[in-house]
Amino acid sequence: xxxxxxxxxxxxxxxxxxxxxxxxxxxxxxxxxxxxxxxxxxxxxxxxxxxxxxxxxxxxxxxxxxxxxxxxxxxxxxxxxxxxxxxxxxxxxxxxxxxxxxxxxxxxxxxxxxxxxxxxxxxxxxxxxxxxxxxxxxxxxxxxxxxxxxxxxxxxxxxxxxxxxxxxxxxxxxxxxxxxxxxxxxxxxxxxxxxxxxxxxxxxxxxxxxxxxxxxxxxxxxxxxxxxxxxxxxxxxxxxxx
Amino acid sequence: xxxxxxxxxxxxxxxxxxxxxxxxxxxxxxxxxxxxxxxxxxxxxxxxxxxxxxxxxxxxxxxxxxxxxxxxxxxxxxxxxxxxxxxxxxxxxxxxxxxxxxxxxxxxxxxxxxxxxxxxxxxxxxxxxxxxxxxxxxxxxxxxxxxxxxxxxxxxxxxxxxxxxxxxxxxxxxxxxxxxxxxxxxxxxxxxxxxxxxxxxxxxxxxxxxxxxxxxxxxxxxxxxxxxxxxxxxxxxxxxxx
DNA sequence: GTCTATAGCTTGATAGAC
DNA sequence: GTCTATCAAGCTATAGAC
Numbered sequence: 001x002x003x004x005x006x007x008x009x010x011x012x013x014x015x016x017x018x019x020x021x022x023x024x025x026x027x028x029x030x031x032x033x034x035x036x037x038x039x040x041x042x043x044x045x046x047x048x049x050x051x052x053x054x055x056x057x058x059x060x061x062x063x064x065x066x067x068x069x070x071x072x073x074x075x076x077x078x079x080x081x082x083x084x085x086x087x088x089x090x091x092x093x094x095x096x097x098x099x100x101x102x103x104x105x106x107x108x109x110x111x112x113x114x115x116x117x118x119x120x121x122x123x124x125x126x127x128x129x130x131x132x133x134x135x136x137x138x139x140x141x142x143x144x145x146x147x148x149x150x151x152x153x154x155x156x157x158x159x160x161x162x163x164x165x166x167x168x169x170x171x172x173x174x175x176x177x178x179x180x181x182x183x184x185x186x187x188x189x190x191x192x193x194x195x196x197x198x199x200x201x202x203x204x205x206x207x208x209x210x211x212x213x214x215x216x217x218x219x220x221x222x223x224x225x226x227x228x229x230x231x232x233x234x235x236x237x238x239x240x241x242x
Numbered sequence: 243x244x245x246x247x248x249x250x251x252x253x254x255x256x257x258x259x260x261x262x263x264x265x266x267x268x269x270x271x272x273x274x275x276x277x278x279x280x281x282x283x284x285x286x287x288x289x290x291x292x293x294x295x296x297x298x299x300x301x302x303x304x305x306x307x308x309x310x311x312x313x314x315x316x317x318x319x320x321x322x323x324x325x326x327x328x329x330x331x332x333x334x335x336x337x338x339x340x341x342x343x344x345x346x347x348x349x350x351x352x353x354x355x356x357x358x359x360x361x362x363x364x365x366x367x368x369x370x371x372x373x374x375x376x377x378x379x380x381x382x383x384x385x386x387x388x389x390x391x392x393x394x395x396x397x398x399x400x401x402x403x404x405x406x407x408x409x410x411x412x413x414x415x416x417x418x419x420x421x422x423x424x425x426x427x428x429x430x431x432x433x434x435x436x437x438x439x440x441x442x443x444x445x446x447x448x449x450x451x452x453x454x455x456x457x458x459x460x461x462x463x464x465x466x467x468x469x470x471x472x473x474x475x476x477x478x479x480x481x482x483x484x
Numbered sequence: 485g486t487c488t489a490t491a492g493c494t495t496g497a498t499a500g501a502c
Numbered sequence: 503g504t505c506t507a508t509c510a511a512g513c514t515a516t517a518g519a520c
Contacts, residue, residue, distance in 0.1 A: 027503060046288050048288060065503080067497060072496080140386045141386050141388075144435060145438070146379050147287075149440045154442055185436065188435060189431040189435025201424070209423045228470045305514090
């Protein structure tokens with residue numbers, strides 16, 4: 001049934017497999033096929049909009065295997081979400097570190113930091129292929145899902161974001177923390193809606209812009225958000241309220 | 243079952259009630275109670291995450307009544323979405339018109355237009371009560387839903403957005419249309435993630451900021467996005483690619 | 485308009501043979 | 503590891519009494 005209170009994944013009843021000790025190569029491939037199919041279908045229809053049967057059917061394997069490998073439907077979802085989050089986080093941390101330690105004149109700028117944060121993501125989006133495409137669309141949905149969306153995003157991504165905020169704080173020493181956090185919230189919303197690829201901008205622009213155009217986002221979003229950060233975090237006293 | 247291809251609402255089989263001719267006051271109240279409950283539950287769990295039974299149970303009415311009034315589950319969803327969209331659009335159009343016809347010196351600015359566009363929404367969010375709260379969270383989810391989300395947002399909101407773009411085009415005559423549309427896409431993502439109230443910024447900021455703080459958004463989002471528009475739409479030649 | 489009753493299916497999950 | 507078979511529970515939607 002549709003469950004209103006969607007907690008974290010329950011432990012698989014048969015506790016045989018929690019980590020990742022796949023025996024044969026055939027088994028590992030089966031596991032990956034389920035993850036790939038789940039990624040695509042969860043991204044397209046959301047957690048509740050897909051059945052385990054649809055996923056295994058798309059993967060070309062038996063229903064029971066999904067439960068064998070992942071325990072519950074939610075366990076499968078979490079596995080999908082985690083798989084690429086790890087890669088993404090490593091890339092972004094490395095990029096920020098690299099920029100900070102080699103900033104021109106030893107003085108990192110807001111523009112430089114945000115570019116360093118966004119570029120790896122947008123380049124993966126542009127060049128990563130359909131798997132990444134689906135994954136980013138999934139992140140967009142989770143980011144906008146009340147109740148468990150915020151908790152899930154925090155669990156997987158907050159360390160990198162804290163790293164980003166710290167870097168920006170150093171570049172804008174007079175900025176207030178509330179302003180930094182809210183500005184990041186705006187950046188996050190803008191970025192993930194771009195990921196969602198809903199086709200809305202295609203309609204709105206009469207075909208001039210395309211939802212799938214990662215290069216267009218890369219060319220504009222860093223500039224847009226860096227200017228936003230400066231306007232909010234450096235324009236003290238002008239804010240109407242806290 | 244969970245339906246992968248979610249088209250527009252099907253005509254109710256019993257074509258008795260499509261428009262809005264509610265006879266008794268009692269009947270009208272029943273209808274509204276179903277809409278209210280649907281609004282809240284759809285917002286919290288998405289279209290597929292809620293059952294018609296849960297909605298009618300929350301509304302304190304019989305299951306069959308939901309089908310009597312709205313035909314299908316999707317018909318109910320669309321009715322929920324439409325109800326407040328109409329109000330919202332009227333307010334925003336009026337606000338932009340009002341600003342344009344009374345701009346200081348007859349010269350509307352980017353900041354003024356965006357403020358005029360955002361203020362009504364954010365003020366309704368701040369003061370509208372829980373029904374509006376749920377509604378905005380629902381919009382956030384739909385906006386980030388691939389496949390039918392873009393189509394739905396376009397259907398209900400595009401006329402107002404075209405009005406906004408036209409006003410901005412006049413204020414920045416040298417801006418390219420692609421830049422205007424993409425900038426609006428970023429604004430839309432930032433705005434709707436703020437609506438989503440996922441609690442993520444609460445966690446991220448260690449309690450310093452609250453997802454529910456409409457005043458904080460009102461104080462920052464117009465400034466953030468106006469600066470973004472200027473940076474993208476007025477900084478010609480500096481863009482890496484189209 | 486409202487409710488009872490039910491048709492007809494699909495769901496997540498598991499047990500157990502191979 | 504993989505598959506067959508199955509369960510209890512829940513689903514949307516409708517027909518028909520009141």
